[in-house]
Amino acid sequence: MARHLITSAIPYINGIKHLGNLVGSQLPADLYARYLRGRGHEVLFLCATDEHGTPAELAAAKAGKPVAEYCEEMHGVQAKIAEGFRLSFDHFGRSSSPQNHRLTQHFAGVLAEKGLIREVSETQMYSPTDGRYLPDRYIEGTCPNCGFDSARGDQCDNCTKQLDPVDLINPHSTISGATDLEMRETKHLYLRQSAMKDELEAWIDGKTDWPVLTTSIAKKWLNDGDGLQDRGITRDLDWGIPVRKGEEDWPGMEGKVFYVWFDAPIEYIACAQEWVEAGKGDDWERWWRTDKGAEDVTYTQFMGKDNVPFHTLGFPATILGSGEPWKLVDYIKSFNYLNYDGGQFSTSRGRGVFMDQALEILPADYWRWWLLSHAPESSDSEFTWENFQQSVNKDLADVLGNFVSRVTKFCRSKFGEEVPAGGSYGPQEEALIADLTARIAAYQGHMDAIEVRKAAQELRAIWVAGNEYLQSAAPWAAFKEDPERAAAIVRLSLNLIRLYAVLSAPFIPDSAETMMNAFGPDAVRDWPAGTAADFEALEPGAAFTVPENLFAKIADESREDWQTRFAGTRS
RNA sequence: GGGCCUGUAGCUCAACGGUUAGAGCAGAGCGCUCAUAACGCUUUGGUUGGGGGUUCGAAUCCCUCCGGGCCUACCA
Known part of the structure; x- marks a missing residue:
């Protein structure tokens, strides 16, 4: 009898998922979990809702509800549907849980100690009308290259030219239509993935049995252009996990939260803590800490191809970079689209x-x-x-x-x-x-x-x-x-x-x-x-x-x- | 632009460089009568997208052209 940890990519909170989402992660993960249980293995199968980020805030606003309330409600809806499909999660958690807050802040603190986080000052579009900084994709305007009038801040859908929001002619917010956008200086934390490139590459090169889809996407990101880039892990938002250095405040980061892609995978671990908290288990560390019994765990992740970079590079950078004995994924099963x-x-x-x-x-x-x-x-x-x-x-x-x-x-x-x-x-x-x-x-x-x-x-x-x-x-x-x-x-x-x-x-x-x-x-x-x-x-x-x-x-x-x-x- | 995946029977898909490219469905014929007119057997159907090359041997490797899809880092 072996021990298997299984996680499915965590579905985003802003609505009910379609069959394509289901077949790409949750359903095959459930198939595998049920099979291994059937064969008598010990299985911990975890999933959760991914609740942070701009789209969640916008969806809540559209529903006319406070974002926390909206997320709680949608979590309930998604949990019920998951049950309807007989998805046999041992626990269906929430990335907004207190456990994930603590753990995400802990990882950020440790990574900072190891010198893997740097501060970057940058300018971003701020919309006074919306009362928020706007991600590039929420800004539209006329493309300076081809004249297309609905070009997005990151790229023109018409001529495919990569853009910067400041390049746009007559830029406006796609949320409110506001045109009074201004550039503001803001400071953010970056995870120094570039410093870990060799370690990540060696790790992935060792995974010869992984699906081609998984390794080819990972290698592409590792070696594209100038190689693996550092990644911003904070955002100027209200809804999310407040930026803290472990238990301590992070000077200069007041009012900022961690980027959803930083905290979402950490929820895989926090979810096990929630599982214990909910009285369904009594020891999460033997699944996640290799110094406390997890060295003989086989960990398998399931996800659609769009999630692969974050699971092959981002999350492993967090885990490896911490220098702490966390369980690293053994096999990543990825799927194409339906x-x-x-x-x-x-x-x-x-x-x-x-x-x-x-x-x-x-x-x-x-x-x-x-x-x-x-x-x-x-x-x-x-x-x-x-x-x-x-x-x-x-x-x-x-x-x-x-x-x-x-x-x-x-x-x-x-x-x-x-x-x-x-x-x-x-x-x-x-x-x-x-x-x-x-x-x-x-x-x-x-x-x-x-x-x-x-x-x-x-x-x-x-x-x-x-x-x-x-x-x-x-x-x-x-x-x-x-x-x-x-x-x-x-x-x-x-x-x-x-x-x-x-x-x-x-x-x-x-x-x-x-x-x-x-x-x-x-x-x-x-x-x-x-x-x-x-x-x-x-x-x-x-x-x-x-x-x-x-x-x-x-x-x-x-x-x-x-x-x-x-x-x-x-x- | 760059990269990756993909193109095989009408449809959905298989096939470590190695017999005559296989399954299921659909189509055709036969059989059975227990069953949800279900089941079983047989069978039609392919110049493996086009062209070139490497090899004793190519669906498989290389080049090229054509088609489909995805990614390209601030939606997640």
């Missing part, structure tokens, strides 16, 4: 299917299965309603659901609702068992390697094997001549259902539970050991109940209806 019907999912434009809407129209397992079996691992992938309908109907309803249905109903009509005792397994059964034992080993191999699509494919093949067996063994024919023979076939088939429930649980937890429950609360739930015993765990004579059909098929009318309903943007 597109929606020919375009991108977009939170800001409300395009695509959002997590709350998805749960309103279908149970979580339908989404989990489709999303995971089509996870964008090697390249961006695409969601279409036709593909979704086809996959779900075929894989879940026809292959798995119908297998459970035909076996349990046949048994009920011929032997009653108990596991038939007669006969014994013969050559056909032995062949099936050999085949499945090999397939289960392959399935485990893919899950261990976090090859999500391949694992889904193998699991499906395991389901199919049941139908093939049933067809060739034909218990309905055997029953007429040799009821004992039919009894043995049905007994094995019922055992397959129990086995499928165990194997499928990481992908489709609710349906797996329904399958398992058919055999009562005492049915063996252990992960298969790879022996013949896996196929005779059900006692002859044990009672079972015929479950309701596991999956209803998606009708063409429903699909067309959803297609229309989700064609535009979310109101």
